[in-house]
Structure formats: structure tokens, C-alpha cells
Amino acid sequence: MQRPENDDDRFVSFMHASAARLYRVAYLLAGDAAQAEELTQQALVRTYTAWSRVAGDDAYGYARRILVNLHNDWWRRRFLRERPTPDVPEPRRAEQDPADGVVVRDGVARALQTLSRRERAVIVCRYYLDLTEQQTADELGVALGTVKSTNARALRKLRIAADETTYEMKEAR
Template identity: 45%
Template structure:
């Protein structure tokens, strides 16, 4: 017989890397992202009995809400660029690293809501409906924020960078 703890442990092992990566992309700050993921797991554990059938969407929505609350608390202070705080890829002559670096830098230039929509839609591969649910907004808002974000990314990056997002 599997206990609640074992189920939850399996859930954490299966989602921790993905949630942490998403949180780092959303916040641009790894220590803050780690704290947010821990808080997400604490909230999921408390409600485990009720969300057992679909814990990952609940965790993703909780993460999005916590990041949004963090943005509200921070006010309009400029965010630290992700590429400045974390190890940059070692230049090895491949285009892949250059593209990744440019895309991460460009993502940090987007407003928080647009960045969240892009990350959830294209990194997490959520549908428009799932993204709207995770962010607590309408599908129309997701569509308009996605369009605006992609337009801005097109202006600040090389054309080849965004080919992977289509």
C-alpha cells in the first residue's frame, strides 16, 4: 500500500527540476526561485488529499501566483538579469549557446506578465487555456500578452532566435 508521503515524494522527484527551471525563468533569481518552489511544495502537501488527481497543474498555478505576488511586493524595482547572476555557458563556438544566452537576456527585458506567458506557453508547453488558468486571467489576455511579447522579442533578438518558439 502506498502512503500519502510516498505519493508526494514521487511527485516532488518527478517535478522538482521542471518547477525550479520555470521558477528561475520567471524570477531571474535562483535563490528566490528555490524559495518559491519550496513554498509551492509546502502548499501542495497541505492540500494533497484534495488535489491528488492533478497535482502538477495545481503546483504550476501556485507557482505562478507566488511569482505574481512577489512582483507586486517588489513594486517597480528593476530586476537583475538572469544571465548576470548565473553561470554563462562556456563559449565553445556553437550557435546553440549564443542563441540560449540571447534568448535569456531578451526574456528578462519583457514585462513580468509577458515573460510568464511566454515561459508557460513555450517552455512548459501549456495550452492557452492552461496558461490562462495558471495565471488567473482570460484566454484573450494570454493571446494578447503572447502576441505583444513575441513582437518585442522579435525587435530585440535576431530572427533565427525565435524560430524555436513557433
Template identity: 55%
Template sequence: MRGPEHDESFVRFVRECGPQLYRVAYLLTGQTATAEDLYQAALTRSYVAWRRVREQDAYRYVRRVLVNLHTDWWRAPRTWRERTVSAPPERAGLDDPAAAVVHRDQIGRALQRLTRRERAAVVLRYFADLSEHDTAQELGVSVGTVKSTTARALAKLRLSPDLTEPSEEELSGHA
């Protein structure tokens, strides 16, 4: 039975951890609409199990749900469809400086060039700051797989044309 305490606890958690969980969803998917769907699905599943979750590390639990749903979605993409709505959702945080927007876009494009497993490993290791062992547990693979997957992903990111520094000519507008 759910009551006000259950709801308040969940709302407080989403206020505190929601933005970071959404960023994980976005980094995993690279698409705003898909990230929103993934984030909402993870929150929905977690809300249903919230009585159990509260006793555990809630952020870790919900992040695990997020990663598992992402894995399920790319294994069976035809079962997940976008839903149309009558009006676009309200957007927060659109006052970011242009350079930050460009930089985030470059990172997003570079991450999209990775395989889904590589992208998940990089996001969990470096954005969520998980250890190799915790990343392996989240992904359901061995620590060795995390190490090799992460090494391959980082090598690809180092060579990514999306992450190269602009030349002096490009910066001055003479390119």
C-alpha cells in the same frame, strides 16, 4: 495525518516534475536565487495540501501555485526577502556545454526585458505548452488578454538584441 505513503508520493512527484517546475520558476523570475525561493515556496504549499492534490493533475496544481506565488511576489515585493545561508547549495548539471549556457543566458536576458505578465504568458504558452484557454485560467485573465499579451511579448522577443544571431565576423573572432 501524513504518513510514509504521503511523503513517498510527494517525493516521487518532485523527482519526476521538479526539474521542469524549477525551470518554469527560473523563466518567470530570471534569477537563480529568486527561482529557488519561488520553487521551494510552491513545493511547501503543495506538500501541505498534497492529500487533495494527488487526486488532481498534480503538475498542473503545483505549476498554478508557482505562478500565483510569482504574481503575489511582484505585487508585494517588499514582503519577500532573500534569506542568507551559511553555505551555498550544491549545484547539479554544471557540465553543460558553453554554447548551451550562453544560449540559456540570452533567452533569460530577453525574457527579463518583458513585463511580468508577458513573461508569464510566454513561459506558460511555449515552455509549459499550455493552450490559450489554460494559460488564461492559470493567470486569471481572459483568453483575449493572453492572445494580446503573448503577441506583444513575441514581437519584443523578435526585436530583442539578446536573441540576435551573431555575425560571421563575431563567430570568427574578428569583430
């Protein structure tokens, strides 16, 4: 006979199912593995404290919104702190050449770091989380027009960064 699941068991199941996705979002926002881990842990702790209210709703959306807000708070205080930047190992896929993945991830990470905080947040929400423009505006707490103009500006910067990277790779050969 199976015992009924209590709130703690449901939260643990939720945490196991969504921690990796939250970490990836945090890493794309912060660009730093240690900061991403910290943001993910804090978001899960805050989600747990509100679990009785959000368990029936979109718990992942709630946790993701907390994560974005925590990142925004961290960004506002960031200028007062040092920011270590360790190398982040990625899991290997047997069917691909590991070097190709490293080059692509490095290029994406470098390109994202050229963007402002808001531009990076819009790009992550729109293209990594696959949110609509309106959902992105709601997620970030900005106007729809701000999302549209920020997205256009960020994509223009990313295209320039991609062209420069392609040129550098050709020159290196």
C-alpha cells in the same frame, strides 16, 4: 513483500519527479536562481499541505499554479526589495560545445528580461509549458483575449531583441 505506499511516500515520489520542472518554470518566470529556488520550495510546501486533496488529481498542475501565484505575489512586493542576480550554472551536455549553449541561454534570458511580468508569464506558459491559449488564461487568471494580445506583443518584442542580438554578434566578429 513490499509495503503499501502512504501519502508521504507518494508526495516524496512526486517531489523528486517534478521539482526540477517546477524550478525551471520558476527560473524562467523570476529570472533569478535564488528566487526560483525559493518559489519552488514554497510551491512544494503548499502542495504538501494540500496533498490529501490533490494527490489523485493533477498534482503537478496544482503545484505549477501555486508557483505562478507565488511569483505574482512576489512581483507585487518586489519594488520594496533588492534583487541579487548571480550567475546560474547550467548542466553540460557532452555532445555540444558549452559556449554555444551559454550564448543561446544568455540571449534567451536577456530577451525574457525585456518583457513585462505578464508578457514573460504568458510566453513561459505558452511555449515552455506548451499550454494552449485557454489553459494559459486559466493558469494566469486572465481573459483569453488578454493572453492573445499579450502573446503577440511579447513575441514582437522578442523578435526585435533577437534581431538586435544577431546584429551585435555580427558586429563583434
